[in-house]
Amino acid sequence: MPGSQPLPAGPAAPDSTVPDAEWLRVHPASPFIRGWVALAAIGFFFGRDIFERTLQGRPVFEDGFAGRAPFLLAGGGTVLLIAVLGFILTWYFTKYQVSGGYVRVNTGFLFRQQRQARLDRVQAIDIVQPLLARIFGLAELKFEVADAGESAVRLAYLKMDDARQLRATILARAAGVTTGVEGPGEPAPEAPEYPVLSVPPSRLVGSLLLSEQSFFVMVGGVASVILSAVTENQAFYLYLIPAGLGLAATYWNLFNKGYNFTAAISPDGIRLRYGLLDTQAQTLPPGRIQALRIAQPPLWRPLGWYRMQVNVAGYGLVDNAGEGTSRTTLLPVGKLGDVMNMLALVLPDPGTQQPAAVFGAGLTGLDSDGGFVTTPRRARLLAPLGWRRNGFTATDTALLLRSGRWWRELVVVPHQRTQSMALHQGPLARRFRVADLVLHTTAGPVTPRLTQAGVDEVRVLFDEQSARARRARKRQTTEQWLRQVAPPVEPGSETSSVDAPTKEGPQHG
Known part of the structure; x- marks a missing residue:
């Protein structure tokens, strides 16, 4: 059963039956990718005056600013150092482990927390790549667990190859595959996949233009034109501005999330991939x-x-x-x-x-x-x-x-x-x-x-x-x-997973 147990400050509390060597850390760049907004805000707050003076062509050190500059630089440097130190500590105290039928994540420096999820309760696993993480070749792993009110486990960030390997291992454990690897801690090979369908971008754009939102905005536009003509009041056009902005934001979000949508079948489940700037790869095990x-x-x-x-x-x-x-x-x-x-x-x-x-x-x-x-x-x-x-x-x-x-x-x-x-x-x-x-x-x-x-x-x-x-x-x-x-795989058998489906995929009819 997934859970979240805050732990008191002090020594970490990993499973005593598992060696410490089996606890792994996320990529060292992870806290900086998650916290780049905070770093940018610190730089903007302490460097705004210098930036504005540079853009205006004014001398940086004039009108008493030279007296304040050392304090701004010292304050900005101190805050930046504290932020970087916090990022390093966050990375150092974040560990994860897949063992004993559970995936566990330990986080926190002052206030520690261990989150764990049973592998046989895993409902879906997602690999998420925000734009900045894609640039560095990193990815976030999300584990969705039955009865969880939110993502039970989030690992951000891992190398893309490591994320795929960990996903394959967890799906194999969740599926009940225990043969074909040397031990319970050994990684499982990634299952092959067979494409089923893909959504062309032109069809996605057409579906957005013919969506319910477009219909109601069009009706609102026609009504505004008629009311403006009848009452000779041009203010009705102003009502279309927020509607147009909202529709544009909705269109972009749906297009960004649905772009390059592909579906494939593999022995570990249904695989969905999509996204323009932020890409995501979902795996839904059969029957979930x-x-x-x-x-x-x-x-x-x-x-x-x-x-x-x-x-x-x-x-x-x-x-x-x-x-x-x-x-x-x-x-x-x-x-x-x-x-x-x-x-x-x-x-x-x-x-x-x-x-x-x-x-x-x-x-x-x-x-x-x-x-x-x-x-x-x-x-x-x-x-x-x-x-x-x-x-x-x-x-x-x-x-x-x-x-x-x-x-x-x-x-x-x-x-x-x-x-x-x-x-x-x-x-x-x-x-x-x-x-x-x-x-x-x-x-x-x-x-x-x-x-x-x-x-x-x-x-x-x-x-x-x-x-x-x-x-x-x-x-x-x-x-x-x-x-x-599928029937249980006997120990020593050459097969460690169900037979892969044909390339055409299963079909009704």
């Missing part, structure tokens, strides 16, 4: 995704584009808006074939003999297409446009929830990821004998909810889904995902 949503805004429909987002235990909702959105995006924009390929990675066993028909009906179907049970006709007044779309169906491995006539959505929840359920029914819904079913999973952008289902049908679904979830959890006998998808 709790819920998935496929959405299609109205303006994307003529082009056949879709967006996919997921809930992953550990990610939660604590990240900042830009980072949280990018990390929970499985596909920023893609065609139907891309969607089916990504679905095959998330749900290798669709639980039906006709996955293309069932999932296709979830994306574009109406009424009972694909075996979906929809809102009864008696309740069509509650959803005049969506009652033929709102519905559900279940395969042997997942529950599918369909909704939306204009903003189409399909939510997929693997049976074993259903933590609990609740039935909701308001006074108007009682009048039409319908109810909503809410499935509770880990926090994230996906909220599985079946809307306006018939009372009799939703009660049957409630009981059947409870039974399906119990059976699925009984079949999942270990947290180590490799042991769930």
Whole structure:
């Protein structure tokens, strides 16, 4: 179980069963890359006068400034020395270790802290490279752990090769691979990967221009022009300035995070890479995704584009808006074939003999297409446009929830990821004998909810889904995902991981 235990000042408290030699340090440049803003602020504060005088062509030492200059230089030098000393101490007292089924990180000089995470609870591992770290060939490693409210462990910064090697080792330990290396402390080889898809920059730009934000800003612009013409008041144009600035910032953030998006499959999970200035490489082990949503805004429909987002235990909702959105995006924009390929990675066993028909009906179907049970006709007044779309169906491995006539959505929840359920029914819904079913999973952008289902049908679904979830959890006998998808590797065997998939990748249909 991940945890964070503040330790009192004094000697470090590493695991006594592990030799001190196995505790490693991050790269010496790490504190300077993290704290470059502080160094720049110190330089600006103490050197501003000199900089301004130099730009203005004025003598540096005049008007009594010569008397203050030594004090400014001494003060700036002292503060800079303290900051650098603090950076060095921070680096010296930061150690990490992968041993005994845990990854541990010790930090702090005066106030010490040890953070640890169980390897079999690792949900995802990210390699993050901010622009400055990329220049120096360094990367940050993030470990997302089940039930963690934030990143359980962050290692910043390591050499890029070391970060990849450590990620491979931790994923191997989390997967249950113990053979093929000489000892528990030996590094594991990085698993090969096979490309599945990539998003062209032109499609990403097109998806931003046809996004919901663009539509509402365009409507606001038209309304401002009409109001300005009718009232002869030009002030309405001023309202477009903050909207335009906000839209530009949103566009840049989404473009920067979604640029060069690629997806690949490997024995250690789904690998996602993206980013223009700040790059990020995510690895999602199989079976760790709790819920998935496929959405299609109205303006994307003529082009056949879709967006996919997921809930992953550990990610939660604590990240900042830009980072949280990018990390929970499985596909920023893609065609139907891309969607089916990504679905095959998330749900290798669709639980039906006709996955293309069932999932296709979830994306574009109406009424009972694909075996979906929809809102009864008696309740069509509650959803005049969506009652033929709102519905559900279940395969042997997942529950599918369909909704939306204009903003189409399909939510997929693997049976074993259903933590609990609740039935909701308001006074108007009682009048039409319908109810909503809410499935509770880990926090994230996906909220599985079946809307306006018939009372009799939703009660049957409630009981059947409870039974399906119990059976699925009984079949999942270990947290180590490799042991769930392949027979255990016997000691001495030549194979130390599951067989790599074909280059085409798994596909539905």
